[in-house]
Amino acid sequence: MPVEKIKVAVIGGGLVGLSTALCITESLPQCTITVISEEFSPNTTSDVAAGCLIPHSYPDTSLDQQKSWFKETFDYLFKIANSSEAGEAGIHLISGIKSNGGYLERRKINNVWDLHGIYDVVVNCSGLGSRHLFGDHSIYPVKGQVLEVNAPWIKHFIRDGDGNTYIYPGISCVTLGGTRQNGVWSNLPNEQASKGILDRCCHLEPSLCEVSVIQEKVGLRPTRSALRIEKDILIKNGKQLTVVHNYGHGGGGYSIHWGTARKVSKLLQEVIPLPHNVYTKSKL
């Protein structure tokens, strides 16, 4: 008789949700994954980042842990970049999830208990959404604005000392940045901010002064003093819901996403064989 698979819902279709879902489908074939998200690409924070691999600091997460997640991510991406699949790396996440039997569903979850009884485990990669979904008031936005410009002659990245101004060439355009505004929830571009970015980038690279702007983009970095990657058992009216959290990547999600995805896969493996095991309650 075929053994029924463990049903896992991953909330969040940004970089963190998709990479976590892919990692689970690759490492835990006993699970079926459904990624449920209000938005997918191109409408997530992850679509705004130029995606430079650079260590970002999480003051309340151990430095050794941060270093090892960064290294795991760097090694993973370096391998892809040097493989024959490098040209298709951008579509790797979604196609990888689907080819491993996973599903994608576009909808907003207003109450995580709506998933109870349908899924065995919930993996929370909802970034800023965790504020409402899990009542975590320690997560907040850091608004970032960038400009995509047409400047095909720029072949190398340029970044100033404090990292506030940067020029990152990509496949189809060059990204100029940036801004960091703590606690700002608006995702509308600001004209003054765009002018400031252009001025600063022209100062670093004068050939950009006459450049044409393709679009202004804004993203809200899901920021927290410590990443939250842990098991959590929710209990309500005698019912129990197992959640594994993975959020709070702030301004460094690209740089550590694969390391954190692997950590979640390991945590998930711990809850699968003993689904009725009682773990410590939420630390919030």
Ligand SMILES: Cc1cc2nc3c(=O)[nH]c(=O)nc-3n(C[C@H](O)[C@H](O)[C@H](O)COP(=O)(O)OP(=O)(O)OC[C@H]3O[C@@H](n4cnc5c(N)ncnc54)[C@H](O)[C@@H]3O)c2cc1C
């Ligand atoms: C301007 C800018 C530049 C950056 N540059 C870099 C860089 O160079 N290097 C780097 O490493 N990082 C960079 N980052 C940071 C990086 O983009 C983030 O760390 C990363 O995108 C966070 O990914 P995420 O999946 O956690 O969040 P998101 O991309 O925000 O995804 C969250 C997902 O959850 C979904 N969701 C939320 N609530 C719910 C709900 N209730 N129900 C269903 N779905 C829900 C959303 O729809 C979304 O799909 C930058 C960010 C910005 C804004």
